[in-house]
Amino acid sequence: CLNSDSSCQKCDFETDLCKGLHELHLQPGWIRRNGRSGIGPPYSDHNGNDSAYFLSLSSDTRASSATLRTNVFLPTDKEHVCQITFHYWISQTSGTLMVGLQKHSEDTITNIWQDSGELQSQWKVNTITINSTEKYEV
DSSP, X not given: OEEETTXXXXXXXXXXXXXXXXXXXXXXXXXXXXXXXXXOSOOSOTTSOTTSOEEEEOTTOOSSOOOOOBOOBOOOXXXXXXXXXXXXXXXXXXXXXXXXXXXXXXXXXXXXXXXXXXSOSSEEEEEEEEOOSSOEEO
């Protein structure tokens, strides 16, 4: 849920890639699938729906990491708060999910959250609040 200006934009992958994200073909390693895809766990989304779609790392990803980038968000202030709530699943003990913030004046990505999945193979949820005085991507 991409929340800005007290309007919440729900974001799922039922028909295509979420409007808040760049096009998928720019981000190798990710596939859009559901629990019926025969790839392995998870066998449903966070609501227990086996036909609902989510993004998953492809098993034939040779790269050690894969990235998803949001579109450009406008600066935040007291009236324009940005909160991103997301559900995630980590199945590999070596896997780490990180959320980074890249402000438009900076070349570097600042890590603002991460989880290595101590509680393996179950859906978890997290909400991140972002403050930025300039345009940014997550």
